[in-house]
Amino acid sequence: MSTFSAPKGTYDLLPPDSATFLAVREAIAAPLRRSGYGYVETPGFEHVELFSRGVGQSTDIVTKEMYTLTTKGGTDLALRPEGTASVLRAALQANLHRAGNLPVKLWYSGTYYRYERPQAGRYRHFSQVGAEAIGAEDPALDAELVILAADAYRALGLSGVRLLLNSLGDRECRPAYRAALQDFLRGLDLDEETRARIEINPLRVLDDKRPDVQRQLDGAPLLVDHLCESCKEYHERVRELLTAAGVAFTDDPRLVRGLDYYTRTTFEFVHDGLGSQSAVGGGGRYDGLSELIGGPPLPSVGWALGVDRTVLALRAEGVELPVPAGTDVFAVPLGEEARRTLFGVVTELRRAGVAADFAYGGRSAKASMKAANRSGARFAVVAGERDLAEGVVQVKDLDSGEQAPVALDGLAAELAARLSGGAADA
Template sequence: MSTFQAPKGTYDLLPPSSATYLAVREAISAPLKNSGYGYVETPGFENVELFARGVGESTDIVTKEMYAFETKGGDRLALRPEGTASVLRAALEANLHKAGNLPVKLWYSGSYYRYERPQKGRYRHFSQVGAEAIGAEDPALDAELIILADQAYRSLGLRNFRILLNSLGDKECRPLYREALQGFLRGLDLDEDTRRRVDINPLRVLDDKRADVQKQLVGAPLLRDHLCDACKAYHSEVRELLTAAGVAFEDDEKLVRGLDYYTRTTFEFVHDGLGSQSAVGGGGRYDGLSEMIGGPALPSVGWALGVDRTVLALEAEGVTLDLPATTSVFAVPIGEEARRRLFGVVTELRKAGVATDFAYGGRGLKASMKAANRSGARYALVLGERDLAEGVAQLKDMESGEQEPVALDGIVEKLSSRLA
């Protein structure tokens, strides 16, 4: 065993389970690719100020969880704790919003980092697939993203998830609600840290998961009672579009999410089989974020879905993905001349798109056939000196046990046809 281990709160993805993670990423991205979203990739670290402005200086992410450091050149950087601010920064830097085709629709996949107390479903290094639609204020865009996430989860076989939906209002109506909420919260028995939050961002108190705080929040003012007419109409249309699409959702008046940039539509995907870490993804509209990070007014909406928690949700439901075998053919040479000839056949099979592995290391027939069996290959292709003299190889079906000689110059065509 190595002297070193993965850092606390992190994990290694290794075969065969890593194939499930790849399949989840592909399933989430597939409906996005089919809906006009282009792939974007940003650096794993950014200027600290990008997250301080975008995510919110008072959020736990920025104050407690962000991995920040100073470079030798004096730059203050941070490992990215979330994806939206980075993607928006990249779009603004490249002037994608000036190309004249709004919204700019982007999707991404990558690793993110937060210094949190490690527990099942909450890691210091985690993987997400996200989508952002930048530069358009349209209820249909909000509905589109929720529908695409719903499609992604269902394509994986998930059924026991719920969609929570709320509206956070906008700069016109939220100040009035903020004032009413602060008045209510100041009358509660809260700890010093939470009282500070009441002054800075009272909506974050609604997101407090502690039972003693939630008990005191009964009777708190609700955002829906303070929405302006424009926000009410906008939210009503989002709800109607989801209903028309057959996507079920639950109204959750206390849903605020953990980031400061959200406005109007906010939503969360939760799975009841995951215990306290029930959120498998979420997002919302962030109409003011572009201006917060120095850009023009660009109303936008997006979400991020956790790959790790989606895998846990699959496990909770007992869903096993139908994953293709990593190896379809396992080639076993017997003798040096056969080894050279069979390696050439393997190369041609791979060029033809047939997933093929080779018995390396000069193992004997028995050990090589055990390796073929462990690989999960459908066929073993065995070539010995006598076979070579006759111009054939032995093709064994690993499921039925049947074996037949196949002409060496016809192997690629035969296997390509069988495995098509």
């Protein structure tokens, strides 16, 4: 056993669990690829200012949770705590918005880092798949992204995911609401840190999960009552498009989410089987973020779905994803000549697209057959000197136990045909 272990609040992703994580990522990414989203990958660390400006100085992410470091050259960097600011920065740096084809539609997958108190469903590194549509203000775009996320959950077989929906208004109507909310919050019994947050971004106080704070928020003014006509109309169009697409949602006037850059459409996917960490994904519109990080006005919308949380939701519902076998054919050589021959067969099978493995390490026939069964393979290919002298190998169906000789010449085609449900031509 190693003298080292993974850092507190982290985990290692190993087989067989890793196959489920890969299947979740693929299920989330598939509808995005079909909808014109191209893949983007950004560095694991960025300049601290990107997040302090973009995510917001009042957020817990910036004030408490970022992993920061100073390089030997004196540059302050942070491990990325979220994906949107990085993706927008990359798109701006590459001038993708100037190509004349807006919105720029991008998707990404990666690991993100936050210094949080570890608990079930919350780690100090976590995996997400995200999508961003940059440079267009259109309720159909907001609806598209919500529908793509809902379709991904449905494709995974999840039935307990609920969609919460709200509008946070815009720069026209939010100031009046902000002032009304500040007046209300200043009259509450709050700690010094929370009172300071009232002056920076009072909406963040609404997102405070502490019961003693939540109890005092009854009667707080709601943004929905302060929306301007333009925001009301925009939000109603999003709601109509979701309803027409058969995506059920619950209007949640207190939904603000944990990042400062959101405007108008805001949404969260939750699963009641996950306890206090019920959010499995979410996002919204962030029309002013580009300007905050030094870019031109680029109204945008996006989301991030947690792979870790989605896996927990699958387990909570007892949903097992169909994961393809890592090995279809396992070769068991009996003797040195058979080792050379079957190793060549395995290489040929792999090149033909068949998942194949080999009994390495010079094990006995009995140990090698045990390894074949443990591998999950459908067939074992067994050969000794007598078989090779006759130009055949023994192919054993590991499900039924049936075994029969097959000519070595054409073995790859025969196995490929059997695995696909057919039989090779005679």
